[in-house]
Amino acid sequence: MTPTLILAPLRGLTDSTYRNVFSRFFPGFDSALAPFITTYQGKAIKSSRLKDILPENNENLSITPQILAKNPENFQKIATILADLGYETVNWNLGCPYPMVANKMRGSGLLPHPEKIAYFLDAIQKAPLALSIKTRIGRTHPEEIMKLMPIFNQFPLTELIIHPRTGIQMYKGDVDLETFHACLDLSRHPVVYNGDINSIGDYNRLSEKFPTVSGWMIGRGALVNPFLPGQIKQLSIDKNHRQTLALFHDTLFQCYQENLSGPGHILGRMKGVWFYLSHSFVDGKKLLKKIQKTTRINQYKDIVQSAFEHHDLLEEVTSH
């Protein structure tokens, strides 16, 4: 059976420009979850965030918007805007691990407070949209999710996306597959797995272990190797990987040059892209260092052009 693959949200990276260009060059993703939006000074959505989720800016790959909020009224305000834009489902972020967010009891900061989560879910029942949740397994302890599963089960959710790490783990350390397994068994909702799918081998191992998972969300693995979703689905992929990557890069770079102002901003974005993409190249660390040092657009272009002409890609990127 063909798996459902979803591009994970990475704020500052997988914006609408990235998602559109990515899906033009690389097949495999069925949809994407957009990086979170919040209310702007308690009022509306910041215009840059709104632009990211406007349906006309997301024609290549369908998205579900995501909200980061602890206050049901703020959530409702954004949900109403999203419903007016034609969205049918919204995702609630219960995973963000950054202390600036979590310390204010938002994202993963809410996970040790089941009563607050139950109150929130009850209060947003009247929201005009169906709800999906993306969660970690706790803020500090994986046991936290065990108190949350019965609560999630009480409410109608379209899906539960689980990244089986705690908030304090950030993005490091092992994913906790035992706790994920327990959640999968307990959930009455479809469960999407997310975390460290970096190769076909990872996907094969996980899909064999968890055959009842309803979908697979991939973030960093696809930013490193954009061919990965197509490889997992065994789609036919143009064998000239280096040329495809170069075209993808050049198109993305051109879009950012058109949409962003100033070399600092543009290079900042591209350095973010290379933070992941460089891992696809042999000697990628050296290449990344060179790119990170550049402050001039022309110098950046020379380094990148030379990389696409002379640096080899890792075998696991090109062997499928």
Ligand SMILES: Cc1cc2nc3c(=O)[nH]c(=O)nc-3n(C[C@H](O)[C@H](O)[C@H](O)COP(=O)(O)O)c2cc1C
């Ligand atoms: C830079 C960065 C930004 C992220 N932004 C978001 C976000 O806006 N919303 C969210 O739910 N998760 C966010 N995440 C978490 C990812 O969606 C994903 O859960 C995590 O990277 C694990 O999956 P992966 O191993 O496939 O990358 C972010 C992760 C990173 C590294």
